[in-house]
Amino acid sequence: MTKTLNDIPQHIVALYKAHPVCSSIRRQPKVFGDTSNFTSIDYGDVIVADNRYFVVTGHTVEGRFGVDDQPKQWVPKVVDLESGVSHILKLVFHEVFSVSVGSFTIPCYRSPEKEARILELTEDHPRFMKGKAVEDEAGNLVRILDIISGRRLDKHIYRHDCSHQEYFTAYLPAILKEYLECARAISFLHQAGFRHGDIRRDHILVEYDTGTFRWIDFDYEFYLPERPFALDLLELGNLLMYLVARGNYPPKKIVDDPGLGQKVLDTIVPDDLSLLSRNRVVNLQKLFPYIPDAMNNIFMHFSQGASVWYDTVDELVADVEQVTASL
Amino acid sequence: MADWHKILVAVDDSSLSERVLHYVGEVVGGIDKAAICLLHVYPEPPPYYFTEKHTLQEYREEKEAAARQVFNRAGQVLAGHAIGESRISTICLMATGKTFSKSILQVQKEGDFGTVVLGKRGISKAEEFLFGSVSNAVIRECHDFTVWVVS
Known part of the structure; x- marks a missing residue:
């Protein structure tokens, strides 16, 4: 009634x-x-x-x-x-669907229980949204979330009207330090047996008052029994490249960019493209030659030309730490 | 080093598995000491399975019934290579809280198998990154036992 x-x-x-x-x-x-x-x-x-x-x-x-x-x-x-x-x-919204990753389809679903468990696990962790999960009178798991006063990360990186090179030298080092903290936070989840499940550039909020990056929305869960953390790892790599390039670079965008154009696109070979998307260039050094080799090598782990890739977030973090320290 | 004659063969219902069994039969059919354990590992149910009102018990029964068929067929293939029932044992288990490769490695360790035989599907780099390769993972982790990978 x-x-x-x-x-x-x-x-x-x-x-x-x-x-x-x-x-x-x-x-x-x-x-x-x-x-x-x-x-x-x-x-x-x-x-x-x-x-x-x-x-x-x-x-x-x-x-x-x-x-x-x-x-x-x-x-x-x-x-x-x-x-x-x-x-x-x-x-509670038990939605089951498929996500496309490159040419593959991965079964995915919403798991209120998983999000509730992560909220509990990360109660004292500064890199995650905060909240409490309670059951309503019918036993549905309602998550009561605190609102983060902040800006989406993908908006945050466009705050300064400047060239990419200026962004790269003046602003990126601080962004990468925060990125590293967020990546370590994902490693913390993995070690506890959880995945974030929906790592995207708009699932990090940057607090207005502190500049702290924080993860939101962890109710997606997917089914990859042999490589349970691969999708998180892939998306952390994509996020890193998005932050460094200040955007994604599909071939069309390269052609349309007056600073790049067809001349740069002509240098791109299949091995420069993402392992899982032929519409994304990951050899960013070809677009921005001031990107150091060590940083570009990290991106190339996610390329079609890669012969080895990261198995864990910790491996990725170790390489990004080294590069960030030298910027 | 474990006794190589104790052979653990990972099987499923694929044609690749059948090729693996023929290979094993050809190689060890004439060696009386060789004892074969057929291992069928199946994944945990995807969690949404439960939201559709199914139970774990139902899932297990369904998977174990499928495994019995796999083992029967495997027995027939091995019999064709003069490997009788007395030399064959079976294990069926769910990869609970671990990957397939870790489950296989656990059975190897517990049973002290000297040889592990696996099929290799031949997957792309992208597939391997996302979905993993059981054979590569087992090879990477193998110590003190032999791995045969049949492609």
């Missing part, structure tokens, strides 16, 4: 009525102690979890894949009515 404000304590109702949401909602708000049917939960409704009352103020959006502003209905933005603190809730 659908609950309403009549079913919750009076002092909470008073707090709800004082909240700005109340004045903009044109219907009777609903109260959800069971979040199983999350698609029914809308702006202005109240979610009860952890003996707390959260008013829904919006939904987060998926904005990276050309489906801008696609709301994620299982991830409402909320305010704790009693504390006034904003949070993001992640509700």
Whole structure:
């Protein structure tokens, strides 16, 4: 049976009525102690979890894949009515799908349990988002996440309007130091038997006040029984190259770049391309000749020409540490 | 060094496995001392398996039934090389919390097998990076025993 404000304590109702949401909602708000049917939960409704009352103020959006502003209905933005603190809730959404990595398809799924366990594991780790997992009245694992006041990493690296060379010399060393901390954090997960599962450039937030890089969103899980950490490792490599180049460089972008053009593209051979994507150049030294050999050698571990590759994040970290120290 | 006549052969239902068994049969069929243990390793169920209301017990029963068929077929292939049932044993296990290669290495160690025989599929670099190569992983880790890789 659908609950309403009549079913919750009076002092909470008073707090709800004082909240700005109340004045903009044109219907009777609903109260959800069971979040199983999350698609029914809308702006202005109240979610009860952890003996707390959260008013829904919006939904987060998926904005990276050309489906801008696609709301994620299982991830409402909320305010704790009693504390006034904003949070993001992640509700249970057991989605099973396939991700394409190059020409391969990998079975992937959302695992609220895994994310809950990582939240617990990394409670005191500064490189991960913080939160608490609790069961709602139907036993769904609701994750109550603290909001990180920060900017997406892929936006962060474009803060300075400067040439790539200036970015490389003036800003990249500090970025790589933070990257290294994040990579070590992934190693910490792997040693505990967990994967991040969805390492992407927009899954690191850079705190506004401290500049600290922090991982978010670890509910993706995938199925690679023989190389369980390979996808995390691959994506850490891709992220490193994205940070160094300040973007990805598919052949078309090279042609269109007035500083590079067809002349540079003509120097690219198949071995310079990514092991898993022929649309990505990883031999970045051919685009930016001031990239040191030692750094470029790291990238070439992810190339079609590679004869050896990294088996663990620690191996990658050791090489990046060495290169970063010499920048 | 473990006794090489104790031979652990990793098998599944592929045609490659059948070629592996023929190879083993050709090589050791006439050697009475050679004892063969057929090993079938299967993966843990993908976790979403459970969200579809299946149980681990169901999964195990399904995989063990499949393994029995693999072992029966393997027995027939080996019989064709004069290797009788008395020289063949079987192990079927789930790679619980570990990779296939680690599971094979664990069985080798526990059984003190002197020879491990594996098939090699012939995969691309990209496949090896993402999905791994059991044979390469076993070769990298092998100490005090012999590995035969049949391609």
